[in-house]
Amino acid sequence: MKLRRHVVVVGGGFGGLSVARALEAAPVRVTLIDKSNHHLFQPLLYQVAMAGLTPGEIAVPIRSVVRRQDNVRVLLAEVRGIDLAARRISTRECAPIEYDFLVLAPGAVNSYFGHDEWARVAPGLKDLDDAVEIRRRVLLAFEAAEREPDPIVQRRMLTFVVIGAGPTGVELAGAIAELATFVLSRDFRAVHPDQTRVVLVEAGPRVLASFEPETSERARRTLEQMGIEIRTGVRVTGIDPTGVTLGGERIDSSTVLWAAGVRASPLVAALGIETDRAGRVPVEADCALPGHPEAFCIGDAAVFIPAGTTAPLPGTSPVAMQQGRFVARAIKRAIDGDARETFAYVDKGSMATIGRSRAVAEIGGIRLGGFLAWMAWLVVHIFYLIDFRNRLLVLIDWAWSYFTYRRGSRLITGHRLNAGTPGEAGTPGLGPPVAGTTVAPLAPTRESSEEASR
Numbered sequence: 506m507k508l509r510r511h512v513v514v515v516g517g518g519f520g521g522l523s524v525a526r527a528l529e530a531a532p533v534r535v536t537l538i539d540k541s542n543h544h545l546f547q548p549l550l551y552q553v554a555m556a557g558l559t560p561g562e563i564a565v566p567i568r569s570v571v572r573r574q575d576n577v578r579v580l581l582a583e584v585r586g587i588d589l590a591a592r593r594i595s596t597r598e599c600a601p602i603e604y605d606f607l608v609l610a611p612g613a614v615n616s617y618f619g620h621d622e623w624a625r626v627a628p629g630l631k632d633l634d635d636a637v638e639i640r641r642r643v644l645l646a647f648e649a650a651e652r653e654p655d656p657i658v659q660r661r662m663l664t665f666v667v668i669g670a671g672p673t674g675v676e677l678a679g680a681i682a683e684l685a686t687f688v689l690s691r692d693f694r695a696v697h698p699d700q701t702r703v704v705l706v707e708a709g710p711r712v713l714a715s716f717e718p719e720t721s722e723r724a725r726r727t728l729e730q731m732g733i734e735i736r737t738g739v740r741v742t743g744i745d746p747t748g749v750t751l752g753g754e755r756i757d758s759s760t761v762l763w764a765a766g767v768r769a770s771p772l773v774a775a776l777g778i779e780t781d782r783a784g785r786v787p788v789e790a791d792c793a794l795p796g797h798p799e800a801f802c803i804g805d806a807a808v809f810i811p812a813g814t815t816a817p818l819p820g821t822s823p824v825a826m827q828q829g830r831f832v833a834r835a836i837k838r839a840i841d842g843d844a845r846e847t848f849a850y851v852d853k854g855s856m857a858t859i860g861r862s863r864a865v866a867e868i869g870g871i872r873l874g875g876f877l878a879w880m881a882w883l884v885v886h887i888f889y890l891i892d893f894r895n896r897l898l899v900l901i902d903w904a905w906s907y908f909t910y911r912r913g914s915r916l917i918t919g920h921r922l923n924a925g926t927p928g929e930a931g932t933p934g935l936g937p938p939v940a941g942t943t944v945a946p947l948a949p950t951r952e953s954s955e956e957a958s959r
C-alpha cells in the first residue's frame with residue numbers, strides 16, 4: 506500500500522483550519538496542532554468582551570469541526586521548535602513530529618511596541634481569556650463606581666480609554682458607550698450613563714486608517730454622535746493603574762484597553778528567517794518559505810506582497826482562509842507532480858462595526874454606512890461562523906439583545922472576587938470591607954415607572 510504523505514498544520518485558526526478542511530479528499534494524513542482546544546471567531550471577540558455574547562457562542566472545539574474527517578488527527582500541544590532541514594517540529598507535550606509538508610498558521614499576538622509592562626494594566630483583545638478579562642474589568646468598573654461616594658474617584662472609574670482606532674478599537678469604544686447608555690442605565694442607581702466617558706486614542710491622523718478617508722470620516726462622525734471623545738495624532742507615553750499619559754496630557758481612568766497593534770506569533774522567530782517589523786516571515790508567491798517548497802506560512806504570521814505591489818496583504822480572516830485553501834491545493838499538486846501556482850488574493854471588501862445599527866463598509870467601489878452597512882456586517886459574520894449550531898445561537902442571542910437591550914452574559918468571572926483593591930493594576934476589584942465606609946447615595950431622579958419597565 507502506498508504510504509500517505511504527512512501534512513503537519515500548526516494552528517487551528519482561520520488559516521490552519523481551512524488547510525485541514527480543504528485536504529479532506531486528499532491522499533494525505535493531516536496532523537493539526539493547536540495550543541488551544543478551540544477555533545475562535547476573533548471578529549466577534551469584542552462582543553464577549555462587552556458582555557453581548559458568551560465565549561461558547563464564538564468558539565468551537567477544533568476536534569468537533571473535523572470530526573467527520575478521518576484523515577485528520579488533532580493534537581492539543583504547543584509547538585516550540587521547527588527544524589526545516591530535518592523536516593521535524595518539536596512541541597512541549599509530544600515526541601518530535603516529522604512531516605512531508607508543513608503549514609504554519611500560528612497567527613499573531615498583542616504588541617505593545619516595546620512596552621510589555623503596559624500589558625498588565627491595558628489588556629489587549631486576542632483570545633477568549635483576554636475577552637473575559639476585559640469584560641470583568643469593564644463590569645467591575647461600573648460596580649465600583651456605583652459604590653463610590655467621591656465624585657472625582659467615581660469619574661475615574663467611569664472613564665474608559667481605548668488605545669488604537671483600528672477596527673478593534675472602534676468596536677470596543679462603540680460597545681462600551683452602548684453598554685453604558687442602553688444597558689447599565691437600567692440596572693444601576695448611583696451612576697448615570699452620561700457620567701461615562703469613553704476616549705479613543707490614535708497615534709495616526711484618522712480612525713480606521715485602512716479604510717478610504719471618506720469612510721474614516723463617516724466613522725469618526727458616528728463615534729462622536731455616540732459621545733466618544735476621539736484623540737488622533739497623539740501618542741501614549743505612559744499607562745499606569747490610574748490612567749494614561751499622552752505627552753503632556755493626563756487622562757485619569759481605571760480601565761484602559763489596548764487595541765493598538767499585533768505582531769506575528771513568536772513561533773516564527775524559531776525559523777531563523779529574517780522577519781519584518783511586525784515579526785512576520787516573508788513568503789514566496791506560492792506561500793512557501795524561501796528555499797523550502799514543502800513548508801508554508803499563511804495568515805497573520807506571514808508577510809505576502811502580491812507581485813507588482815509594495816503593500817503586504819492585510820492581517821484579516823479572508824486572507825488567511827484563501828491562503829489556507831490555496832496551500833491545500835498546492836500540496837495536492839505537489840503530490841501529483843504538477844507545477845506550482847501563484848497565490849492571488851480576491852478582496853471582497855472591508856467592514857467595521859461601530860455599534861448597534863451602525864457600521865461602515867467598503868465593498869468593491871461601494872461605500873456603505875449606518876444600518877445598511879451594519880446589516881451587511883451582520884450577515885457576513887453570521888455566515889462565516891464556523892458551525893451551524895453557533896450561527897443559530899448567535900443569531901437568536903443577537904436578536905434578543907437587539908430588541909430588548911438585555912445582556913445575556915453580564916457575569917463577572919475569571920478571578921477571585923476579593924483579590925483586588927480599587928484601582929489595583931488598573932482593575933477596580935471589590936476590595937476588602939472597610940468599617941465605617943460610606944457608599945454613593947441613590948440617584949434621586951430615578952423614576953419608579955422606569956424601574957417597572959426593566
Ligand SMILES: Cc1cc2nc3c(=O)[nH]c(=O)nc-3n(C[C@H](O)[C@H](O)[C@H](O)COP(=O)(O)OP(=O)(O)OC[C@H]3O[C@@H](n4cnc5c(N)ncnc54)[C@H](O)[C@@H]3O)c2cc1C
Pocket residue numbers: 515516517518519520521538539540541543544545547548549550551582583584585610611612613630631672673770772803804805806820821822823825856
Ligand atoms: C479582536 C479581533 C477582531 C478581528 N476582526 C476581524 C474582522 O472583523 N474581519 C477580519 O477579516 N479579520 C478580523 N480579525 C483578524 C483575523 O481574526 C485574523 O486575521 C485571523 O484570525 C488570522 O488567521 P490565522 O489563521 O493566521 O491566525 P488565528 O486565527 O489567530 O489562529 C492561530 C492559531 O494558532 C494557534 N497557535 C499559535 N501559536 C501556536 C503554537 N506555538 N503552537 C500551537 N498552536 C499555536 C492559536 O492558538 C490559534 O488557534 C480580528 C482579529 C482580532 C484579534
